[in-house]
Amino acid sequence: MAIPQDTAPEQLPDATSWRDELADVGFVRRLLISRHWYGPDWWFVAISAVMVVGFITLAIIPQVFAPYPYDTLVGPRFLAPGARPDLPVLVVRSDSTAKELRDLAAPANAPRPTVGVLLGVPTAGALNQEAQKIDEQLKNGAEGLRLRPRIERFDTLKATLQALEDGQVEAVVVRQLEYEQIAGQFSGLRQGQPITGDTATAGGFLLGTNEIGQDVFSRLIWGTRIALIIGFSASIVALVLGVPLGLFAGYSSGPVDRLLSLVMDSMYAFPGLILAIAITAVLGPSVLNVIVAIAVLYIPTYYRIVRGQTLAVKEELYVDAARSLGARSMEILRRYIFPNVIPSVAIIFSVNIADAILTGAGLSFLGLGLPPTIADWGIDLARGQRFIQTAWWMITFPGLAIMLVVLAFSMMGEGLTEIFNPKLRER
Amino acid sequence: MTDDILYSVRNLSVDYTTRSGTVRAVDDVSLDIKRGEILGLVGESGCGKSTLGKALMRLHTGPAEITAGELWFDGRNLMTLSDGQMRQVRGAELGMVFQDPMTSLNPVQRVIDHISETIRTHEPSSEHLARQRAEELFERLGIRSERIDDYPHQMSGGMRQRVMISLALALHAKLVIADEPTTSLDVIVEAKFLDLLRELREEFGLTILLITHNIGVVAEVADRVAVMYAGHMAEVGDVEDVFDRPLHPYTQGLLQSVPNISLTEADNLYRMGGEPPNLVNPPSGCRFHPRCPSAMPICSRLAPHLQPAVDEHFVHCWLYEDHPEKEMPTVKAEG
Numbered sequence: 001m002a003i004p005q006d007t008a009p010e011q012l013p014d015a016t017s018w019r020d021e022l023a024d025v026g027f028v029r030r031l032l033i034s035r036h037w038y039g040p041d042w043w044f045v046a047i048s049a050v051m052v053v054g055f056i057t058l059a060i061i062p063q064v065f066a067p068y069p070y071d072t073l074v075g076p077r078f079l080a081p082g083a084r085p086d087l088p089v090l091v092v093r094s095d096s097t098a099k100e101l102r103d104l105a106a107p108a109n110a111p112r113p114t115v116g117v118l119l120g121v122p123t124a125g126a127l128n129q130e131a132q133k134i135d136e137q138l139k140n141g142a143e144g145l146r147l148r149p150r151i152e153r154f155d156t157l158k159a160t161l162q163a164l165e166d167g168q169v170e171a172v173v174v175r176q177l178e179y180e181q182i183a184g185q186f187s188g189l190r191q192g193q194p195i196t197g198d199t200a201t202a203g204g205f206l207l208g209t210n211e212i213g214q215d216v217f218s219r220l221i222w223g224t225r226i227a228l229i230i231g232f233s234a235s236i237v238a239l240v241l242g243v244p245l246g247l248f249a250g251y252s253s254g255p256v257d258r259l260l261s262l263v264m265d266s267m268y269a270f271p272g273l274i275l276a277i278a279i280t281a282v283l284g285p286s287v288l289n290v291i292v293a294i295a296v297l298y299i300p301t302y303y304r305i306v307r308g309q310t311l312a313v314k315e316e317l318y319v320d321a322a323r324s325l326g327a328r329s330m331e332i333l334r335r336y337i338f339p340n341v342i343p344s345v346a347i348i349f350s351v352n353i354a355d356a357i358l359t360g361a362g363l364s365f366l367g368l369g370l371p372p373t374i375a376d377w378g379i380d381l382a383r384g385q386r387f388i389q390t391a392w393w394m395i396t397f398p399g400l401a402i403m404l405v406v407l408a409f410s411m412m413g414e415g416l417t418e419i420f421n422p423k424l425r426e427r
Numbered sequence: 428m429t430d431d432i433l434y435s436v437r438n439l440s441v442d443y444t445t446r447s448g449t450v451r452a453v454d455d456v457s458l459d460i461k462r463g464e465i466l467g468l469v470g471e472s473g474c475g476k477s478t479l480g481k482a483l484m485r486l487h488t489g490p491a492e493i494t495a496g497e498l499w500f501d502g503r504n505l506m507t508l509s510d511g512q513m514r515q516v517r518g519a520e521l522g523m524v525f526q527d528p529m530t531s532l533n534p535v536q537r538v539i540d541h542i543s544e545t546i547r548t549h550e551p552s553s554e555h556l557a558r559q560r561a562e563e564l565f566e567r568l569g570i571r572s573e574r575i576d577d578y579p580h581q582m583s584g585g586m587r588q589r590v591m592i593s594l595a596l597a598l599h600a601k602l603v604i605a606d607e608p609t610t611s612l613d614v615i616v617e618a619k620f621l622d623l624l625r626e627l628r629e630e631f632g633l634t635i636l637l638i639t640h641n642i643g644v645v646a647e648v649a650d651r652v653a654v655m656y657a658g659h660m661a662e663v664g665d666v667e668d669v670f671d672r673p674l675h676p677y678t679q680g681l682l683q684s685v686p687n688i689s690l691t692e693a694d695n696l697y698r699m700g701g702e703p704p705n706l707v708n709p710p711s712g713c714r715f716h717p718r719c720p721s722a723m724p725i726c727s728r729l730a731p732h733l734q735p736a737v738d739e740h741f742v743h744c745w746l747y748e749d750h751p752e753k754e755m756p757t758v759k760a761e762g
Binding site for chain 1: 481484486489514515516517518519521522523525526527530531532533534535536544545548549591594595
């Protein structure tokens with residue numbers, strides 16, 4: 001009795017060697033040689049992947065990228081992007097050795113230095129404050145130096161500077177930008193250091209400051225973290241609940257299926273944001289509650305997709321074949337239906353993250369959900385909208401950030417759809 | 428019930444519940460499958476042969492339901508088993524090979540996983556032992572054993588069909604129900620596959636129920652043949668008896684409709700009149716009577732019984748059955 005040999009033309013070793021090799025390459029290489037990459041869309045996925053990786057990096061280590069903490073008042077209020085803060089600066093005569101306020105300190109028994117300021121601007125207050133601070137430090141020092149300047153006020157900036165040039169006062173404290181405009185007229189004077197604040201902020205802020213003097217750029221970077229936490233957690237919770245429900249309903253397709261579908265469809269019928277608002281309003285503001293509210297919102301999305309796919313896969317011949325071999329229902333669900341359903345879940349997951357971030361931002365824009373101490377784009381938007389006519393940067397940049405993150409995740413989802421599952425292109 | 432009968436179907440009925448009404452796809456069918464034989468089950472599309480095949484394994488779900496009958500398999504009535512007991516029978520004692528080998532394997536599982544999973548569902552066995560057995564089986568079925576780690580899409584149709592067979596053989600099933608196993612294969616692969624079936628029958632003492640609409644395949648490999656029409660068993664007998672001397676008018680028409688290479692242009696292929704009946708509303712009496720060339724008045728009123736006309740040659744037709752109301756004399760088939 002002849003044993004049938006494996007010699008059909010397409011199974012000859014030579015003809016199949018390249019196929020065997022193809023089967024042996026790893027996942028990454030197979031992804032790269034997927035023919036969809038040669039289509040016009042490869043850059044689409046590449047750009048979105050770079051953006052997504054970038055945002056995830058920002059979310060993990062914001063302190064590396066953000067110049068300031070998100071909740072510290074680092075500069076003047078409403079400073080436009082790139083504009084320099086108008087710091088009070090010390091100006092002395094060219095022959096003086098003083099560079100900063102501390103250099104004016106004198107021994108306790110010597111006469112107190114006279115410092116001139118302009119009347120009606122807050123430089124005098126800043127001067128007093130800083131001088132007191134330095135004096136406190138010096139008091140305990142071994143040199144016995146004190147800094148207790150006598151403050152003399154002048155009516156105009158010119159008069160102030162003239163008094164300095166005339167030797168009437170030892171130094172003046174004026175606003176830096178105002179001084180620089182007329183500095184040319186006083187050749188005998190020299191600008192020292194700003195007397196207040198971190199000298200690092202003297203160069204200005206990349207994206208400006210908000211209404212209480214926080215750095216918009218730093219808040220933007222710190223806000224990535226909460227946006228991604230909400231996006232990922234809500235999507236994962238929705239997936240973990242929605243997928244098993246969909247599998248179960250699709251597979252059993254009895255009264256349980258009908259009941260579950262009714263519940264899910266009625267949830268789906270709600271306008272998304274309204275439902276989330278209602279849930280957060282009941283639960284109260286916290287990160288966890290926002291995640292719960294958004295997850296509830298997206299459970300039906302997973303449920304419907306998975307249920308539909310399960311209904312289709314259930315009718316496949318290989319499921320019948322598995323049953324004809326005595327497989328249990330749980331086994332069929334786990335080994336036959338679930339792996340054939342999961343690719344479409346992976347794709348909606350990515351788009352879903354984008355959606356969840358958007359909804360989260362919407363919630364905190366409305367003042368629901370997140371506690372106001374958290375750096376969040378939605379909260380920044382809400383704060384910025386009151387000043388939209390004077391401080392456009394407060395609302396523009398958080399809005400752009402939301403748009404970019406949502407775009408990145410949606411693009412990646414769409415791109416993955418194209419690569420893994422051309423049939424899903426319509427969705 | 429004699430011992431040489433492996434599977435005995437008694438008065439089996441399967442109903443489909445549809446929107447337009449209940450369809451009785453298999454109606455009061457009785458059939459014996461003998462140990463070690465290849466029984467061909469032929470009939471038109473939609474006559475209920477695949478439904479019967481699935482019913483033998485109690486695989487029906489959803490709209491289909493077995494409403495009556497007994498399924499005696501190897502001394503047990505399968506209808507009385509619980510779902511759990513039935514699962515133990517499936518795969519271990521009853522195997523099934525499906526119509527389309529392209530879709531009857533899970534695309535995301537390696538071939539070896541199919542086999543070892545089947546083995547381990549029924550027997551406590553280690554991964555290694557299951558693999559060894561799968562390799563032996565593959566060797567036997569003519570698939571290089573290194574292909575065992577392939578995914579189904581990397582295999583050709585003929586190889587996949589052999590994998591399906593190996594799934595049935597992995598646990599030494601006594602009866603393999605092959606539902607149109609060669610429909611999607613080309614003739615060369617088909618011939619090889621049929622050879623394989625015959626060899627396996629001899630080697631493993633396998634009993635095979637071969638469901639097909641291809642008369643040629645049945646004539647080639649089967650020992651006995653059962654002809655189905657509209658949910659009824661029309662004729663059952665030895666292949667030679669039935670194909671040489673068909674008794675039922677439907678079988679006669681069916682055999683004349685098979686294209687033949689010796690047919691000249693002058694001869695027209697026989698075309699049976701009418702259409703297969705709508706089973707929501709089947710014809711009264713014998714279901715074949717509207718299309719039957721030798722229909723009698725009684726045919727439209729009463730259904731005949733499946734009776735032996737000659738020895739083991741059963742037929743379901745008034746031509747061969749007596750009844751007081753019958754006007755024409757009963758035909759006696761020559762033995």
